[in-house]
Structure formats: C-alpha cells, structure tokens
Amino acid sequence: MFVLVLKYKKSLEEVDKELTSHIDYLEKYYKLQKFICSGRRDPRIGGVILCRVSNKEEVETIIKEDPFYFKQIAEYDIIEFSPTKYAEGFERFL
Template sequence: MFFVFLRFAEHRAKAGALMAQHNAWLARGFEAGLFVLSGSLQPNAGGAILAQASDRAALEAMVAEDPFVAEGVVTAEIHAISPGRVDERLSFLAA
C-alpha cells in the first residue's frame, strides 16, 4: 500500500487548464483498482492518493502519466506503508 502526495510546484497556475485531464487520469486509476482514495491536501497544498499496489514500479509509471506531474503542476512523493493495525472497517486494505 502506498500514499502518494502531489504537492503544488512551479507550474501550479496550469492546474485549471489540466484539471479535466488530471481527473480522467484519476478515474483510470480507480477503474484499474489501483487507487482507493483521493483528495485534496489542506490548506490548498495539492492532493493525496491512497494506492493499493503490489508493484512500486507500476505505481511510479502510473504517477508519471498524471498530466499534473508531467507538466510540473505538482511534484509526486510516493511512500510505502505496511499496515500494522487496521480498523475493521478498512480490513480489506491490509489483505
């Protein structure tokens, strides 16, 4: 499991023009079963994704396809996490 942090970068002003493409990229990640949750970093700092992936390289390749990443709107940080304790409502994430 991974947390992906997309923090606004140098070309942040391009975000509006690329939002539809970024949202389509997010939809592909959810449809593929790779993304479990996405949302905004507050206050107005970028975004975050919880990804369920067994292959870090595949996740890195997917993140590189994000138009926000490709155009320098955000920088991506990928952090692996090995759940040690999980609320029963989210037990499917620890599988």
C-alpha cells in the same frame, strides 16, 4: 500500499487548467482498483492519493500518466507502508 503526496509546483490557475485531465487519470485507476481514495490538501498546495499496488516500480509507471506529473504541475512524494492495523471492513482494500 503507498501514500502519494503531491505538491504543486505551479500556480492554482495552471493546476485548474489541467484539473479535468487529472480527474480522468484518477478515474482510470479507481476503475482498475489501484486507487483507494484521494483528495486535496488543506491548504490547497497539492493532493494525496492512497494507492494499492505491489511495488514502487508500478507506482512510478502509474504516476507518469498523470498530466500533473508529465506537465510538471506537481511533484510526487512516494511513501510506502505496510498496514498492520485498520478499521473493520478496510481489509478488502489491502
């Protein structure tokens, strides 16, 4: 499991110009059941994605498809972790 922390490198105006294409990217990986949840950081300086994949190489491949990444609008911090405790029902996401 991975937590992807995005930090904007450009203005919110630039972020908003690519927001629709970023949402399309997110939807693709929700349909493939790779993304579990995502959202904006508060204050709005980036975002967070909870990602279920088997290894860091797969995460890096997925990230390269994000317009925020390849248009250099945001940088990604990749945090790998192994869930050992979770809410009832969450195990279906592991």
